[in-house]
Amino acid sequence: MEQTTAHHGWYLLAFRSELTDDITPLAVGGHRLIAVKEGDRVRVLDATCPHRGAHLGFGGRREGDCVVCPFHGKRIALGDPDKHWSVAEHTVLAWGDALFVRLSDDPDGDRGFEQAVKGWADTYPLVEAVGLQVDVHPAYVVENAFDPDHFKAVHGVPGTRGMAARTGDSGELVIEGEFLMQTSPWQDARRLEEIRWQAIRTRTVRWDYRPRFLARAFSPSVVVTEFGPPEELHVIVTGSVPAPGGGCTARVAIGVRTDQQAALPALVGGSRKALEEDKVVWENLDPHAVPRYDARDEPVLAFRAFCADFATRTAPGGAR
Template identity: 70%
Template sequence: MTPTTPTTPHSGWYLLAFRSELPVEPSPLAIGDRQLVALREGERVRVFDAACPHRGAHLGYGGRRESDCLVCPFHGRRIALGDSSRAWSVAEYPVLLWGDAVFARLSDDPAGDRGFERAVKEYADDYPLVPAVSLPVAVDAAYVVENAFDADHFKAVHKVPGVRGMTAGPGPSGELTVEGEFLMQTSPWQDERRKEEVRWQAIRTNTVRWDYRPRFLARAYSPGVVVTEFGPENDVQVIVTGAVPTAGGCTARVAVAVRENQHGALPVLIEGSRKALAEDKVVWEHLVPGAPERLDGRDAPVVAFRDFCADFPAAPEAFR
């Protein structure tokens, strides 16, 4: 059980929230011990440090918006939003919106992007993200994204009949990729009637045919965000998995997307994502603390992901 949630959050992207999780303004949020506050401005979402620079009050609890300031609930001082030229201000962080998902990065250093901003622009129009699940999990956040790089768990935990390939390597912008192929009788997004027909055909003929061989391509843009393309070229689904560290472990979030002509598959994809995360949670929350690990060649993508995380810069100090 090697991965541990760092005391200092990393400087890369997080799937911080879904818009439906920001019903009030201001909305208090957190990444590990980093306290944040979110504000909505029409379709725009902005994220700031939450600690008042006067006496440390949390601006997300009782703070009041006035123009380009938040009025502190403790002493009533006006705290400027992201304007370091003002006497009292809080830092603003980069935010990307993709469908209903809100992504934030705890640094404005371009080195922390790893190509994610470009990827969102390329996906957003054809694949608007829809929330599938947001789930507290009592495990280090590192395990959630690492799962995309763990080939054997797909068979053992999620009962995928076969997995081939799963080779990991760096992408052009510093992201980490892993690519392979699943061997399945039929698409997991088919309706249950079609799945049952395929099962009965296999029984009658005593032959199992792996007629559905979807491509699996996952790209980790930070230790906290991975974007997966799943399916044949003409029927690709996009699944985004993220993890935000908390005091008790993390909050795991999954969002999914399909092209406009595939909307019939969306409910099954959402339900499948919920089921898969619930299956993972059972394993994660019963890992034996302090147990040694003996990784072998089949774990090479997992090792590559851990090296990717170890090389990721820590977030700057909150109080600037």
């Protein structure tokens, strides 16, 4: 996969904890952005001053619906193309601690994400789990959901079943199957130890816990996974944002029901551990190796074809 910096789909741009000021500089690859806080609302706009190219996120100050440029003091309107000096505004979707953005109004770029979030947001409010800088092409982060064999090899999942990819009703990419496990990984440590010793004594392993795995990629940079049986279902959102100098920021957020809050610390800790395990593999890949795919790679190939369907976007000033 060639390095790309921006496409017309969704990004998990930032967590609310990262928006430390009224105006926070952000970026999607070479596309410079600012996040502007207005109470609980967050707006995302281009950051490059149309006068002489200054970055409005470094020294710019808010005056009404404008940002005063730190270079020449011009008042730059926020998302008002009728004004002589203005910067473009982008579509934002807030879900709990997570802030998502689209850099294009291309209707093909949504893939049903906005509607899907409406069904999740109230029941599964997202909590920040982990953000990590990784020296790898950003698509690898989301691709992991479509790589069944890596769950066992990298993360020690005993087994999987099904895990077939298909196109969803809104053009998103879906993979669905089961994990084969002895018990829920969110059980307390004593119970897990009892089950382990029982398997050793009887020399029999029972896959009594078979949580459903349903992942939906809405862009090359955002995948939402529903994991677990109905009584303890939780939602995991994984995203990646290309960094200006290469590599990406990988982020994971977790959503659980109010009656499942006790599981949240283990879920957050597990997400951090898993991302660290993935980082070791990602940062030691040989980008020049010629892959030799087999039948187990069909979901990966489906994801790569899905990514190819997203057009790249030219950033203001010609950067990509």
